[in-house]
Amino acid sequence: MDFDTPLAEAWVRAIAAAVEKEQGRLTELDSAIGDGDHGSNLQRGFAAVLTALDGLQPAGPGAVLTKTGTTLISKVGGASGPLYGKAFRAIGAALPEPAGPAALAEALAAGLDAIRALGKAEPGDKTIVDAYTPAVAAFRTAAATGATLPEAAAAAADAADQGAHATIPLRARKGRASYLGERSIGHQDPGATSTALIFRTLADITTS
């Protein structure tokens, strides 16, 4: 199985559905250490992405993800809009057609680079990066050892989940949660949680 245009569209649509379903949980996590709008911002953004994709005749999987990123940048605002927007644009730009597991791993890595370049967060800062970094590492390792796309995506999703969970004891050093200082400890980071959700949907759509 390769990552092609229908799969790219299925992924984005699955993210939109997952964000819609998990909106309440994301907002709850964000209310604890942020400003409580992470769920609604992503829901609004991906709803706009679906509208944008409806009229699109994409030239390839990369075009689907580039359009996703551009729409998120245009519609979300806050920090998550630019961060996820830049990431999807970078993934889209780096994606050959069709992409095997190794090529997709490198494209996903380009998305992580874009997030780090814009947000300047390091692993351990209690951000998206804490879920995204282990996910890319797991995806790469799986792809390098001959895993299929579903296997690599499942490994990445598990790693992202663990990374998100591991943000609980961390003290936030970036974003609005950083102003809580010690009081940010004990809460799972909403951005890392939505990143884990995005990797989980990739695993789900490649296995189903």
Place this chain on the structure above:
Amino acid sequence: MKKLINTPESVLEDALAGVAAAHPELTVDIPNRVITRAVRPAAPKVALISGGGSGHEPLHGGFVGPGMLDAACPGEIFTSPVPDQMLAAAKAADSGAGVVFIVKNYTGDVMNFELAAELAAEEGVEVRTVLVNDDVAVEDSTWTAGRRGTGATVLVEKTAGALAERGAPLDEVAALGERVNAASRSFAIALTAATVPAAGKPGFDLPEDEIEVGVGIHGEPGRRREKLRPARELAAEVVETILADHHLNPGDEVIALLNGLGGTPLLELYIVYGEVAARLAAHGITVARSLVGNYVTSLDMTGFSLTLTKADTQLLELWDAPVDTPALKRA
């Protein structure tokens, strides 16, 4: 929580429609969420553009007009606007002399304005960015996203706006903005939290008799919580906190902004200002100019912030220059 709204979803659109109806001197592009001057400056000048989440009115739309901003980009409530808005504002306001983005130091605002600056540059608009980070409540910038932008934004927008109106070049206007930010420190105390209409309940829980010392304009936690005390003691605490961070000496002059957070009566703000002025006088610091009122609000949060900007001849002269905006007027 009772609110004068139609629906929580339409708060921003409905408010912008009201701004448009009340202020024919402004052009309000409601779908694109950009507020510009209805009458463009006659001669080319550096354009000043600011923006941020809504809920801080009159910041920023109320400061659009001759002598201050050329355009403002209101985001969703407490959420940064998007780069498309800033790009649209930049293209609408640029007269060829370049654009200054005035950005409060919040992660979302910084990123969205950074993307907008890239897009504007691609379209041939020269952009400089002035970052405002005056909130001394944030003590440890290596462990946080850095000091937040708050009351000093008004001083930056007023003085840089006056300089731009005189035809000063882009780099000079941006440098003045940075100088005013560097000369400013702010600190806030909240008595109650703000209620975002979509949330319907206060953003944080504060017991009836407690205050948040060092609060941010979205209800970010401050340095600590404590029992409410008389205005004299709170004013003294705020002045001392700022002075501990600000290198002011006896004989120095300041511009003082005593700002209401949205839900506090002007009567109380004047009580606090009187105490602030007395405390500064005791330190030998002269308040050369003062401004008391609601300028950088946090919806219905009660409380106040104090901003002290070290003044000099140029800053005072720019502060005194004519301005004609919905929220600040001076002949």
